[in-house]
Amino acid sequence: MNNFFVHYRPLPPGLKRFLLLVLTVLVTLIVVLGFWEPSLQNQYGPGRRQPVKELSGWLLDGPGGAQLLVPQPGQTTQGQTFNRVLLAGPGKTIPPPAVMDHVGDWVKVRGSLFSRGPLDVMNTRKATPMRPPLGTPEANVVGHSEGEFTLRGEIVDSKCFSGVMKPGSGKAHMGCAIRCISGGVPAVFHVRREDGSALDFVLIDDQNQTVNERVLPLVAQPLELKGEVIRFDNLLAIRANPESYQPLKP
């Protein structure tokens, strides 16, 4: 009787200790969960969003989508002449005409650069054509075949995977990846090797064309691909028809 509670009447003294105990339990629970839960979440990734940069190079449309070929000074580990930066537009789109109208030109572009391992992607709205510096090598548009391989991995969009989003892959990222790839962002096949390292391959068909619209139903799920791996400077591509992609059991 003494502890009967009605909220518009004075609090019975016997209940104060109980409420303090409840509050202590709740604060402890909230603090424990608040500090513990982030470590359980898959919200970290090696991708990096770099400050806005200005880059100059050859602007090409392919393989797999628009890219900028930035000359590599000095000796490089792979002996490559260029570093290839994939290009995307604002949001989940292909670069706008103000960029794509200058395919084949030496251009200057400005934008946010996202990097994950050897994969670089730039978000840009405009390309300014320039005269190429003296002695600039020509772009290798054919690439170098590394042979036929069977790869297991998942299709991701190169842009968010490279730094906009964490983890940028897996089922939770399916919606975003499909929107990006549907919007023209280069589709990449992400392969995780047994030693924990990863390789990323730009997807092209046997005509060296982009496959974006054709792979949408297969994005962010385990797949097996058989095809020819081709190296374009630092960029790896796998040439295979999307009809031959084999879904694996998740």
Add this chain to the structure above:
Amino acid sequence: MSHQYVAVQWTRRKFIYDAILIGLMALYLLAFMQTSHWIADLRGIELETDGVAIRAYGSAAYILLHLTLAIGPLSRLHPWFHTLLFNRRHMGVMVFLLGAIHVSGWTLPSQPWIWFGMRTPKLPWAFYGSVAWYNNFGDLKPLVSLFTVNRHFGSLALFPFELLGVIGLIVLFVMAAISHDFWLANLTAPVWKAIHMSVYVGYAALVGHVLLGALQTNRNPWLAVLVLSGALALLTLHLLSGWREWRPDRADLAQPGQSWVDVGALQDIADGAAKVVMLSGERVAVFRRGGSVFALSNVCQHQNGPLGEGRIVNNCAVCPWHGYEYELDTGASPPPFHESVPTFPVQLREGRILISPVPMAAVQR
């Protein structure tokens, strides 16, 4: 009580309740986001702050939903938990708000500026919610994308868990939208309560949303363990409180055709309190005040609270949930209020309480 409609009938205790509630949620959000930054710094890797905020608000809503749903059975198991029950609706509304922020981010406050073509003020805590972050900025409207982007309904590993979250949020919205007593009075308590029972449909959808999200996305099994533990704890609490209700409900004291039913001795009831008995399928609250007894329907007209778990205050039976009052002899609320509950004829014979199972009409004022 409800002689007029006001936005919220504030009392000092409601302010304290809400302040603690908001403080706890702010503490959780702060701890979650700051810890995320610390972990990223320790590992030397970058964090994506919109995703962190989406997870922080979503998990805050989910945790608070568990606390909200636990209070009901806890208060049936021990009356001290009524101190948490009386303002539980504000908890429910906050669960919806946290869930809505999880979905829409803090972009809604900028909408009025956008409508009038003005520059949007930059809020320091602004972020894109899950719908915009994962589905906007592309070649489809975000909501169209949300509902069409994943059609793997036949696969558990690829099932669009986002859609379960949509179901949960819709249920939470309905709860929050009709939480005010205006809707309670106009829909009537049974209808209002029946609608609010759909919170368990919403909860089931949200368990699926969070569990599938955890299993499909996270490699750490502890998240799934936490989700299942929460669901198991709630289920246990509800079964325990249900068992406690079910047992006395089975013991219907009235026989067919019986005009007076012996429900026990006067001295078995504490002065100022009540015992609840089952008569012809209806729970009756038998209150004792000194040497007198009064029998009222156990169902409070406000939210159908258990009137018999209340006490006598100022010659009125007071509901333990929200303090609704009913005069002992008439069952009517004191003026200017107009709720009333049916009463039952009572006799005292040699210390035994006899009650007629046929109720008298509720007094209308």
